[in-house]
Amino acid sequence: MTGVTAAEVKVLRDRTGAGVLACREALTEAGGDVDQAIEILRARGQAQAASRAGEEAREGVVQSYIHHGNRIGAMVEVNCQTDFVARNEKFVEFARDVALHVAARAPLAVSDEEVPENDREREVRIATEQASERPEHVRERIVAGKLDSWLDDVVLLRQPHVHEDKHGGKTIEELRAELAAETRENIVVRRFARFAVGG
Numbered sequence: 001m002t003g004v005t006a007a008e009v010k011v012l013r014d015r016t017g018a019g020v021l022a023c024r025e026a027l028t029e030a031g032g033d034v035d036q037a038i039e040i041l042r043a044r045g046q047a048q049a050a051s052r053a054g055e056e057a058r059e060g061v062v063q064s065y066i067h068h069g070n071r072i073g074a075m076v077e078v079n080c081q082t083d084f085v086a087r088n089e090k091f092v093e094f095a096r097d098v099a100l101h102v103a104a105r106a107p108l109a110v111s112d113e114e115v116p117e118n119d120r121e122r123e124v125r126i127a128t129e130q131a132s133e134r135p136e137h138v139r140e141r142i143v144a145g146k147l148d149s150w151l152d153d154v155v156l157l158r159q160p161h162v163h164e165d166k167h168g169g170k171t172i173e174e175l176r177a178e179l180a181a182e183t184r185e186n187i188v189v190r191r192f193a194r195f196a197v198g199g
């Protein structure tokens with residue numbers, strides 16, 4: 001299978017509660033077969049959140065980060081299900097780390113689904129134009145690949161945390177999924193705002 005669509009990922013996420021990247025990888029490995037992808041996620045222990053996925057995350061924290069020099073800052077809201085977890089040191093540290101990352105990397109959206117459609121369409125147009133010289137039978141794959149690469153660069157959950165030494169090159173989604181598994185709660189990066197002087 002050449003590519004997995006956002007709609008297919010959403011279906012799998014709705015059924016398992018697993019993270020975006022875990023769902024995408026499982027679907028790719030399963031050749032697009034949702035039932036097989038569910039089995040892959042269960043085998044990896046990443047579908048544990050299924051029982052919690054429907055439970056709303058109403059607790060949480062707002063954390064901020066102001067970069068040295070006071071010219072760039074960020075705020076994030078990270079939610080969980082209980083105030084017990086919201087007060088947990090690892091949960092608060094995760095939220096702080098996400099705020100620092102947002103200040104450094106300036107993502108466009110939290111998830112694939114939240115990327116503005118006009119930005120997505122612009123990237124598809126650019127990729128289509130760049131692929132116009134290539135053989136017709138590979139153009140669609142090239143465009144899908146370029147779009148996927150662009151999403152890796154602008155979507156918060158897909159981005160590897162800027163502190164590679166501390167987090168071992170893991171993405172924000174991988175860090176979120178680990179925390180969700182550890183706390184046994186639905187952890188959601190709800191929203192963020194980034195501020196820059198003169199920006």
